[in-house]
Amino acid sequence: MSPNETLPSDPGSIAFIGGGNMARSLIGGLVSRGIAADTIHVAEPVEALRAALEADFGVRTHASALQAASEAETWLLAVKPQVMRGVCEALATQAQVARPLAISIAAGITIDQLSRWLGGDSADATPLPIVRAMPNTPALLGAGMTGLHANAQVDAGGRTRAEALLSAAGKTVWIEDEALMDAVTAVSGSGPAYVFLLAEAMEEAGKAEGLPDAAARTLALQTVLGAARMLTESDEAPSELRRRVTSPGGTTQAAVETFESGGLRDLVAQAVHNAAERGRQLARANDEDA
Ligand SMILES: NC(=O)C1=CN([C@@H]2O[C@H](COP(=O)(O)OP(=O)(O)OC[C@H]3O[C@@H](n4cnc5c(N)ncnc54)[C@H](O)[C@@H]3O)[C@@H](O)[C@H]2O)C=CC1
Numbered sequence: 001m002s003p004n005e006t007l008p009s010d011p012g013s014i015a016f017i018g019g020g021n022m023a024r025s026l027i028g029g030l031v032s033r034g035i036a037a038d039t040i041h042v043a044e045p046v047e048a049l050r051a052a053l054e055a056d057f058g059v060r061t062h063a064s065a066l067q068a069a070s071e072a073e074t075w076l077l078a079v080k081p082q083v084m085r086g087v088c089e090a091l092a093t094q095a096q097v098a099r100p101l102a103i104s105i106a107a108g109i110t111i112d113q114l115s116r117w118l119g120g121d122s123a124d125a126t127p128l129p130i131v132r133a134m135p136n137t138p139a140l141l142g143a144g145m146t147g148l149h150a151n152a153q154v155d156a157g158g159r160t161r162a163e164a165l166l167s168a169a170g171k172t173v174w175i176e177d178e179a180l181m182d183a184v185t186a187v188s189g190s191g192p193a194y195v196f197l198l199a200e201a202m203e204e205a206g207k208a209e210g211l212p213d214a215a216a217r218t219l220a221l222q223t224v225l226g227a228a229r230m231l232t233e234s235d236e237a238p239s240e241l242r243r244r245v246t247s248p249g250g251t252t253q254a255a256v257e258t259f260e261s262g263g264l265r266d267l268v269a270q271a272v273h274n275a276a277e278r279g280r281q282l283a284r285a286n287d288e289d290a
Pocket residue numbers: 017018019020021022023043044045046049065078079080081083087105106107134135136137189190
């Protein structure tokens with residue numbers, strides 16, 4: 001979906017709990033697709049962030065999570081994994097009364113954990129409909145990628161609502177096995193940082209070869225943009241696009257052989273594995289009952 005297209009269905013009123021980097025990217029996506037800013041509430045303790053969200057997007061902000069949550073039928077939990085438990089427990093009573101659709105974007109934190117924390121003290125609280133979503137920051141441009149997983153309490157309407165909300169950020173894919181959400185986090189949630197790192201490294205290497213700073217940056221960044229567009233706008237596999245740049249005995253071959261003999265593929269696999277493992281650790285580290 002391109003940034004100016006409207007959404008296929010209205011996601012209804014939304015309370016973002018946490019108004020940091022990822023919430024900001026998602027809010028930018030929603031507002032640019034014509035979602036009325038006054039249906040978006042944001043709870044954020046940092047006053048400067050609240051002021052910036054109001055000025056930039058016209059959304060309603062609150063210092064209190066409970067206040068924002070009481071305004072909306074969908075809660076988008078966008079705080080760090082390390083504070084998620086406290087935030088959920090503070091909202092538990094309201095959650096059991098209002099029974100919102102709760103969507104968490106926190107890395108690692110499982111639906112079982114969210115369900116327990118939002119269930120409050122009552123061990124037999126009826127499980128809430130909960131969606132685990134893993135977006136990424138290109139959401140701000142409508143070019144994001146989100147993996148979604150729902151528990152059994154989420155009905156077709158809830159799935160449609162979650163998908164409408166996250167599709168404001170770009171593409172979505174449903175993941176039926178929750179255990180794979182850590183792999184989604186490791187590939188696409190964290191993935192933009194890997195591409196930014198490559199861009200940084202290309203820029204630095206260009207400077208080391210003698211290019212002026214500004215030229216090195218433009219050459220690296222425009223190359224990443226052009227390659228990303230070819231990857232998504234052509235029907236060819238990445239390996240075929242690479243083959244077409246690589247003249248036998250030429251310059252690209254010299255570079256690609258250096259990457260391959262240096263173990264780039266193994267390094268990427270190890271990096272993705274470590275990111276997924278970190279997601280699993282975050283779940284354990286933030287749950288003394290697990
Ligand atoms: N940054 C990214 O690229 C992505 C982040 N995520 C997930 O999104 C979540 C947020 O990450 P970021 O936006 O990067 O972090 P962030 O630190 O920029 O945002 C979190 C915000 O929550 C606020 N906050 C803290 N306690 C709060 C409370 N009790 N009530 C309301 N707000 C509270 C903080 O002031 C902060 O502004 C994390 O769980 C992360 O795993 C998921 C996908 C991508």
